[in-house]
Amino acid sequence: MRVRLLLTLIVAAMMLVPVQAGDVSVQQTDQQEDSRQPSANATTLYLWHDGINNAWTHFDANDTTSTEDGVFTEDIDNGLIDIDLRFRMNPELDKRLMMTVDGELRGTLKLDLEGDWTNGDNQGPCQNDCEQLNITVNYGMNELYRYHHTSTNQGEQEIPFTYRFTEEDNIWDARDGNPVVHVTMKLRGDRTTGFGGLTQTGNPASFTMYLGEDSRVDLPIHESTWEEAFQAGEDGMEEEESPGFGLVVASAAIAMAAIAQRGRLEEDE
Template sequence: MALMMLVPVQAGENVSIQQSQPQDDNRQPSEENKTLYMFWNDSNTNAWTHFQSVDNSSLELYSEEVDNGLIDIDLRFGMEPILAKRLYMDPDGLFRGSFNIYVEGDWTNDNDGNTACGQNDCDELNISLYAGPNIIGEHHETGLVVGDNTVTFNFVISEETTVDWNGDQFNPEVRVSMKLRGNFQSGGLFFADTGEPAKFEMSMGEQSYIELPVDDASWEEAFQEGGDIGGGDSEDTPGFTLVVASAAIAMAVFVNARREEE
C-alpha cells in the first residue's frame, strides 16, 4: 500500500486568498506606505486614489472656474487598483489629512446682497473618507479664505468606526464637495466691472493626501490569510485541527493495513 502524504493547509476561503495573492504593486498599501494620495485626469473625467505618491497619468491640478454662476464640486476618489490587502486600523490612531485648495468667489450662505450666494444655494468645503459603504470620517471646513489654503483635519476612531478593511469590499473612497458662486459682471467700455468670478482648484499627488493609522500587525501573513490581528501560529487558525485529525486517521489506517499484511 502506498503511503498517502497529507500537507496541512488552511481550510475554507483562505486557500483562495493564498492562490490569488497579488504581486507587489506600489499602488497597494505596505508597511512603508500607508498614505492615500489623490489624482485627477480630465481626459476621462476620472478621479482616483492609491498609495503611490506619483502617478504619471494624473494632472497636477483639478480646476474649474466661472465668471457668473455656480461651481458644483463633487469629486469621488475611489482607489484604483481596488484594495487587494487586508488592513486593520489602530483603534488608538488617527486618520490625518492635508489638502491643498485654492478658491475664489463666494461659498457662504449669508444672504448678503453684495455677494453671490443666497440662503441655501452654496456649500462650504466637505471632505469624507469611506471604506466601501462605511463612512469613516467627515470634515466640514469653515476657515477657507480667497486664495491658497492648506486644509488639515483628523478623523478619530470611535467604537462605530470600521477598523477591519478586508480587501475589495472595503475599497477606500475620498469624497470632496463644495458649491461656489461667481457674480462677475463686465461694465464694458463705460462702467466699472462688478462682482467676483468663482474658481476652485485642488492640487494632486503629495499635495492632497490622507494618512491611515494601519496597525503594523496587518502585514503578518496569518492576518492576511484570515486570522485575527496579532494571532498566533497556524494551529490557531480555522481548519488546521481538522487537517491534523485527518492526517492522524490516515496514518492509523496505513499502520493497520501493514499489520494485516504481516
C-alpha cells in the same frame, strides 16, 4: 497482501500531499510589486484626477495618468460651480488593514479658492444655493468621518482634517473596505462685463485642488496588518482545505474502495 499494502501506502501519500490552487508565492509577489497597494512603507493615500471626469486614490506618490500640471480646476465668471469629487481607490484594496485604535488619521487638502460659498451673510452672490467645503472618508459602504470646514479663505490654503480610530471602525476588509475620499463644495461667481468689455464688476468663482503629495490622507496602519494570520482572516481557509483538496479526498475514497474490493476477492478465493 502485497497489493493491498501497496495501495494503502499510495492512499497515505495522497493524503499527506498539500494541494493548493495556483502558485501562491507568485500571487504574493505580484501583490507586493503593485506600489499602489498599501505596505509597511506605504500608508498614505494620495488623491489624483485626470482633469476631465475621473478621480481616484491609491498608495503610490506617483501617477503618470493624473493631470500633467498636478491640479484639478473648475472656474466660472458668473454662475455656480458644483464640486462633487469621489476619490475612490483604484485599483481596489486587496489587503485587510488594521488601524491602530486611537491612532489618528491625518488628512490635508491644498486648495486655491475664489468666489463666494457662504449663504446668508449678504456679502456675496450666494442665494442659499452655495455650500462650504465638506470632506467625507468612507471605507466600503461605511462612513468613517465627515468634516465640514467653515473657515475657508480666499486664495491658496491647506485644509487639515483628523480622525481617531475606534475598535468599531479599525478593520478595513480588503475590497469590502475600499477607501473613498469624497470632496464637495458649491461656489458662486458674479463677474459681469460692460461697455464692450471695458469694465468689469463682481468676482469670478474658481476651485483648484493640488493633487498627489499636496492632497493626501495618512493612515495609522498597525504593524500587525502585515502578518499572514491577520491577512488570512478568521474565516480564511486552512491550507488543507484549499481548492483541490476535494479532489484528493475523492481519489482517496476510490482507492480505499479498491482495497476493500480486492480484500473481498482474496477472501473469496
